[in-house]
Amino acid sequence: MKKKSSVVISKPFDKIGQSRVIIENVSPQVEGGLYPAKRVIDEWVGIEADVFTDGHDEVSAVLVYRAAGARNWSEVSMKHIGNDRFQAFFQLERQGYYEFTIRGFINHVSTWQHAFRKRIHDNDQRELLVQLQIGLDYIQRIATKYAKAKTHAKKWITALQGDDAVQQAASTELEQFIQQFPLEEFATSFEKTLQVVAHRKRAGFSAWYSFFPRSAAQPGSDHGTFKDCELLLPRVKEMGFDIVYFPPIHPIGEAFRKGKNNSLNAGPDEPGCPYATGSKDGGHKDILSELGTLADFKRFIKKAAELDLEVAMDFAIQCSPDHPYVKKYPQWFKWRPDGTVQYAENPPKKYQDVLPLDFENEDWENMWVELKGILDYWINIGIKIFRVDNPHTKSFVFWQWCLSEIEKEHPDVIFLSEAFTRPRIMENLAKKGFHQSYTYYTWRNSKSELIQYMQDLTQSPLREYFRPNFWPNTHDINPYITQSGHEPQFILRYFLAATLSSNYGVFGPCYELLEHAAIPGKEEYLDSEKYEVRHWDWNHRNKLMHVIAMVNKQRNANTAFHFTNNYQNCFIENDQMMAWLKVYGDNKILCVANLDAYNKQSAAVHIPLDAIGKYEGQAYVVHDLITDEKYTWYGSKNYVELDPYRLPFHLFRIEDI
């Protein structure tokens, strides 16, 4: 053996010169590991990576993970799933952050055994003897490395010298022994440790119901109160929602107060827009006296909790010119030479009654702390869910800081981003920590639009960090497609939202009462509750409400609905029909929708049989969980027909015959 020379190979090669394994394209990975991938507690996370080496030796890959802060790392051996890709899973047993990375090494012992098996057929006895000797050497090295393998190793050493040594060397028992005690040398570790965050389940599965508390008034009274709202809780529960969300409940400014239908001149008795927060009566930590007291609000939260309903508040960072901040912290606003502040805009919308905060102001640290303080205040009152108004008109780094600080102290708090804006901006807010995001669903109507959008959300990098929340309407959006007031259309758009996405919401009672009058040519409600108090017949019941209740019941009962990324499109031979699978373990759901709300449509639907564990020609039952009808289907291709005046959808559970 020649003496080792003094040649020094420059870094980074001085340590890894003998390491031959490459690890790349590890997933999930958001922006190269800058942000965590999002999951929910109890979920199994699938980790994948390309792991390979030069030559033809076998590679072993190991997933290494732990809950952040845990002392020990766990390891699980990864499985080759083709094309040099390896996969393994681990379960998120607790809420919070998990860290993971991957290690790869050349498994010389496995390489030897696989080659040995092939060599048996060559019938070259001399070569087999050499190979047995090589195997014995490996087993010796295993015994040296692993104290607990010693006894076992001894047996193998005897076996590989016995009469049936060839059979023993090729055996699956020896394969298991080799797998159990790997001779790992010159391993490569992936250069980064990546993160997954496990949120509480509600972050991934939720049905929101929003309404204006001021419109909750009982007959005979003008302005709704929290006490009136209490009376509506059983109605929300009856429809099966999980979350009750209120637009801002704070004092409303008087300066530049908006009137009915967004008019610039409010009459003396008009209540103004709740998004113009702040008056002489207080700001974001105060309650509009017409709605009641803080005690009333606490009682409302308590009553909701008794029905297993959570209350979500609006977090709208902006101030009416009357907001106490304007006088107290003038440095937080951008003043113009004429002594005014330019009012807020979210083009084409103009908010003449609202002043924006200036996120470039020099006192930004105090402003950040004060804003977070608002959240802390309401969290202490008992709020754990916030819908954030126009987060895209506030600085991204503020959200990153604020949401991560809140998470440290209150990991249960969930934020929904109401950013209806350009894709990169919506995506970045999700990366910065928002748990859920409003989406373009509201404007995706045709089959191709819906399928494309679902694929964008569930089969692109978005799937790892952008959790969609589908709304068929909001208090800001009265979509053209339901301005017809046509009930089957409302049922259809509701069904799509509630079954395509695990998170969805409706703005009520406009939605379930089929309200559809619009400002002509616009997607805005006529006589919108944003600018006035409305009165509703809260006792009215209709078919849509019945459908909502039944669909929500099935969403809760079927785990497949608790996730969105398990969406899988099914080919259906009709441009007006759409079909998709959602599978979670044994729970297999097939949804079929007729997108034509005016005519009966029928077609053959093609089910990918491997996704439902059936083979071609096999019989199984599709059980409509809404109508309780059952059909026996055979193999992949089956007939469906949907009359929108009956129901524009099937919600099938796939069952064994």
Place this chain on the structure above:
Amino acid sequence: MKKKSSVVISKPFDKIGQSRVIIENVSPQVEGGLYPAKRVIDEWVGIEADVFTDGHDEVSAVLVYRAAGARNWSEVSMKHIGNDRFQAFFQLERQGYYEFTIRGFINHVSTWQHAFRKRIHDNDQRELLVQLQIGLDYIQRIATKYAKAKTHAKKWITALQGDDAVQQAASTELEQFIQQFPLEEFATSFEKTLQVVAHRKRAGFSAWYSFFPRSAAQPGSDHGTFKDCELLLPRVKEMGFDIVYFPPIHPIGEAFRKGKNNSLNAGPDEPGCPYATGSKDGGHKDILSELGTLADFKRFIKKAAELDLEVAMDFAIQCSPDHPYVKKYPQWFKWRPDGTVQYAENPPKKYQDVLPLDFENEDWENMWVELKGILDYWINIGIKIFRVDNPHTKSFVFWQWCLSEIEKEHPDVIFLSEAFTRPRIMENLAKKGFHQSYTYYTWRNSKSELIQYMQDLTQSPLREYFRPNFWPNTHDINPYITQSGHEPQFILRYFLAATLSSNYGVFGPCYELLEHAAIPGKEEYLDSEKYEVRHWDWNHRNKLMHVIAMVNKQRNANTAFHFTNNYQNCFIENDQMMAWLKVYGDNKILCVANLDAYNKQSAAVHIPLDAIGKYEGQAYVVHDLITDEKYTWYGSKNYVELDPYRLPFHLFRIEDI
């Protein structure tokens, strides 16, 4: 103004709290910046990034770059190309590495001017006066910041107080002034500096001609010599190739020498396989005496250079059992218990005459240095191009080190990776520094396969680092599709290689002489020159050789052929026909191929008019540079017809009428 509080926002927010711009998805970027993107000298590199901010202020983005080692950075303002994506270009004026990054900031002055222009139509005189005052303030700040803007700023200050102040404020002249002197505050810098490497032109544009020098013998002599090869140089030049590549020219081992057609028992007079390098006469730095002397080889290189041809050598790191390394450095081989070394394999191929080096051996540093020494030796002789044999059976980190060390000393040296293996492995070798790579082109025959493969190569991340080299045959591969010996098929496969890819090669004279006899059922040449000396009629001329010469002439004359990533598929209404554009500046090439080498085919081809700068209905000329035929076409959709027995392709230059 309130006193700044003592609140400290934790890192990383303490510095960037006021920075509102986000920069993401910067391209080109290979593996998050781990490797440089590859280009050639003089090329313009397009840099893109998503740059955006919260709210509705205007964002400016700046590309910052320099040649590595240069003292100063250059800056160029980026253009918004839609959907928050910005783009700028810089030219690679010298060979070697360039660094770049991106900076973004909110351009409040531009934001102000754009809003001002809109406000003019509101006819609100009071508001316009406020806005003029804001504009004046900005101009004052510009004057304070930029000494050289002072005089100019004074004029603007006067203008914005004059009678036509409104027109002046909205003017494009003021816009230019604002662009020239940006008020940049709270800028965000992309967190990484990325790299682009500019190789010499030959790395991106090359036509290889390979042959076995031992088959170059003139009539009457047995074994070809370098002197014989000299006589063939004009023939190679006549066909228009740039590079002459030889398989190994070193002493060939005698132990386990291969005979004719890969037989295991060579007769006493058989010459063996040149890939079994090393004998008592020497190793990788020596020359097989039958070919001539080192002086002969140097003379051959010189003669080639006189014709503007470069000589490429084979770098095949493996040793015959007779190689001097085996005795001198036994520690570099993996010895088995029976005192032998397992011969090399690249399944299904077995190389019984070759021993592999062990890249896990403890003396790896000396081995790396010795191997690089081989390259240094031949580089000093005058070789600047290496075809590397089976690089995927040697360690990736070795290549990364070796290629980067060679590059530091000899940036002109080009390496071609001969790795016909799994995708992740081929890709990683390219990342590690190989300038060109063999591809799956050899087995891509149908229209859909070819289009898909071209898209994979030119429209995926591969485009940044994997430079394809298309070979219709090699000395290892006699593809089934040309085993027919059908000349139009050879012409077609040649044309596709030479025009789809800027780098291509053929193994001659087998290819141009339409050699097609195969080992039955295999893609191997019968009587392959790998195992014997062959004799050819070097004076023969045929249609294919004429086509090769003409296509190579047009490749050189048309810059559009000097690149591969400019490939753009054109829809053509025939499954047997394929059409594609290559555009570089004013040079617009349209290729049309009939993939059916046995029947005439015709169809309408659709040209994307914006790619060639024409409008619908406009007349232009397509000029076939091979046949010199010219056709006047109108608009997008035109008729083409190709008879394979005449020529299976059109090579059109698009010209103005």
